[in-house]
Amino acid sequence: MRCYANQLPSELNKGLKPFYLVFGEEPFQEAQCVQQIRDSAKAQGFDEVIKFTLMQGFDWQEIIAQYQSMSLFSARTIIELDLNQQKPGVIGSNTFKKVIELVNPDTILIVKGAKASQEVQRGAWFKALDKQGVFVPCYPLTGTHVKRWLDEQCQRLSLNMQNDAKLSLINATEGNLLACFQELEKLSVLHGNALITQQLVMQGLLNQAKFDIFDLSDALLNGHAKQAIKVLNKLASDNTEVVSILWAITKELNTLINVQLGLLNGEPIANLFKQNAIWKNQQGPVQNAINRLNIHTLEQINSDVALFDASYKQGNLIAPYQALAHICIKFCQPLNIPMPCHAVN
Secondary structure, three states, X not given: OEOOHHHHHHHHHOOOOOEEEEEEOOHHHXXXXXXXHHHHHHOOOEEEEEEEEOOOOOOOHHHHHHHHOOOOOOOEEEEEEEOOOOOOHHHHHHHHHXXXXXXXXXXXXXXXXXXXXXXXXXXXXXXXXXXXXXXEEEOOOOOHHHHHHHHHHHHHOOOEEOHHHHHHHHHHHOOOHHHHHHHHHHHHHHHXXXXXXXXXXXXXXXXXXXXXXXXXXXXXXXXXXXXXXXXXXXXXXXXXXHHHHHHHHHHHHHHHHHHHHHHHOOOOHHHHHHHOOOOHHHHHHHHHHHHHOOHHHHHHHHHHHHHHHHHHHOOOEXXXXXXXXXXXXXXXXXXXXXXXXXXXX
């Protein structure tokens, strides 16, 4: 059953499903939806979360084993599988079909992935999971959809914002939902349910040293290695969450991959800018990156990002910020040095 991201809370209130498919190109919405599923499940006794990431050599039998096993720590379990921008393949498809035959009321399976194309949605495994579960597509938001999303977040946080204040925040964060939501949380803490004016919003934005994560994105797109490392050092000194930095890197990487693939298929660059919600003031930096990074290089960076994500979750990273620096430099110039992490078990 298809359920859009803004409809998910209402759907979860009706009861939990055994399977959730959270797919899309908007990582903040994806993370928010997965967290909503976790929170709803936890309220019903699903206290243990087991995470898997699809990597080379992944053992699909682990999914079956965990799905069938009794947890040592909780009566009920959530299994999260990140497809890591990949398709499950024949073995993965057969694994999903097996899981469907074994439906376990004490286990919920959440499958996360990139945008689910029509080809993916026509797959037998996808249809079977969708039939007994919920499919949540997370699309990039533009125009009135961003405004509607912002209205919903304000309602959840009990924020009373003037319309021009909302528009100023949307323009300042340039479609970055994570940055926008973080600003809303700050406003909620600082002002509660008092009226939020445009002046208060702009004052809050100007009082920040910088949108450092945005600065990192700009440096990466423009290939400015020195500036990227300078910003990364600032983020590290401020104890910025590693996952937030990785989110910014992944967002730009996915955009560049989508644009490069579109160009290889002969699509006009103007159409690709529109399809990928690339704002006018970002089109120049994105063009710079496209001119510098071919699809082969982008796929190499994507492999490093996947390795970082899996290693970080499994505690195998020696120095997370050093590994992020490695990825940032690779955005800007060729780098054949391996990432600083232990081998993933």
